[in-house]
Amino acid sequence: MNTFTEENYLKAIYHLSLQSGSVSTNQIAASLSTKAASVTDMLKKLAEKELINYTKYQGVTLTSPGEKIAISIIRKHRLWEYFLVEKLNFKWDEVHDVAEELEHISSKDLIDRLDDFMGHPKYDPHGDPIPDSSGKFKTHELKPISALAANEIGVVSGVREHSPAFLQYLEKVQLIIGRKIKVIEINDYDHSVILLVEDKKIQISREVANNLLITR
Amino acid sequence: MNTFTEENYLKAIYHLSLQSGSVSTNQIAASLSTKAASVTDMLKKLAEKELINYTKYQGVTLTSPGEKIAISIIRKHRLWEYFLVEKLNFKWDEVHDVAEELEHISSKDLIDRLDDFMGHPKYDPHGDPIPDSSGKFKTHELKPISALAANEIGVVSGVREHSPAFLQYLEKVQLIIGRKIKVIEINDYDHSVILLVEDKKIQISREVANNLLITR
């Protein structure tokens, strides 16, 4: 098996790839709060194991075995988050750090049984899709609230930012996963948005509108 | 916090202390499948942190902070084992290795919530006591079946050996935790024991009789 550290690198590369295709040394260093020199060392090791495609100075992509490992870590992370929220009554802003540890527990049998126990959930507490036992998953079509025009409606289905502060704020104003919303008005000047949520009007900033994702 | 490795050393020292008081370098090395020289290195580090009392060549004991950590690891190990058996339908011979990983998840909040979720179990699947949130626990009075005379009765309440082979054997002959047993006859020659279990007579070897613990 691979070390914790290798798993964290593969996961970071996977997440970064979703936005940018090929991933740079500095991106990885920033995302793992480490130094570029350390990243280079690890990239050599992962390339040696054929988990990434790496050419000096050119950035990296995951190989298919590398991607498989990354997805299995993400599956574990999201299933554990679901467990913590649904069974142990954690709040959605409290689960990430614990899941960062739990995702490295190696037993595949354990995670598949946990999945059974919870009835094969499709999305984690933050709306992110949970890969199935074979690594397959489908994301729903998400767009930020800021992409809606006045009078358009949607269902809160995900977040673009996972910081506890942002999640706590959303909880406080009841903008939680599954809520139906309707855009009432968009302020031309600062792009803040007034929404109808559960028959109540609330105003959110452009920043929030950019980071809160909806379907439909 | 402490590393994975430090936690394993403290736990090993704790378990060994229960039998022998002060624990030797070689005992620790055997129990962790490592070499005496590595143990000496780690003992120096743990002594430096004041988690053990260590004088060269004289063996070690845990300090009170060291014991507290050891007990917290054991609490986590046993609660996770209980969870795996009761909620995820693992067999009692399948849980140990997974629990060896799970016991190092650091969140105290997590383990206390898991404890709540399961209704504060007092014993793990092998009959071992689960320390409570403050580290307190009481063992019931256990003795091996081999300590019983003919016609004496008891309730299966623990095992002295945790190997999958032994646990599978016990499961097969239904000598599981909670079963009432009665000694019918003890063979003078090989000390094998004939028991009454659920209205059925079964014969167990001296070895099994020594490793299967009962109450009453």
Added chain:
DNA sequence: TAAAATATTTAGACTGATCTAAATTTATTA
């Protein structure tokens, strides 16, 4: 109680993961 056996520690080396500082390559921009 002195030799022999056993247990333990020390010395020195290796691996994985990390760092800083210096060198090199690639990208930007004047």
Added chain:
DNA sequence: TAATAAATTTAGATCAGTCTAAATATTTTA
């Protein structure tokens, strides 16, 4: 396109945990 800036890699060090082989201490036993 040549100079400058930014990104990346290399060199060399450190730390935790481990090992083997050698040195030293303790225990056993004759």
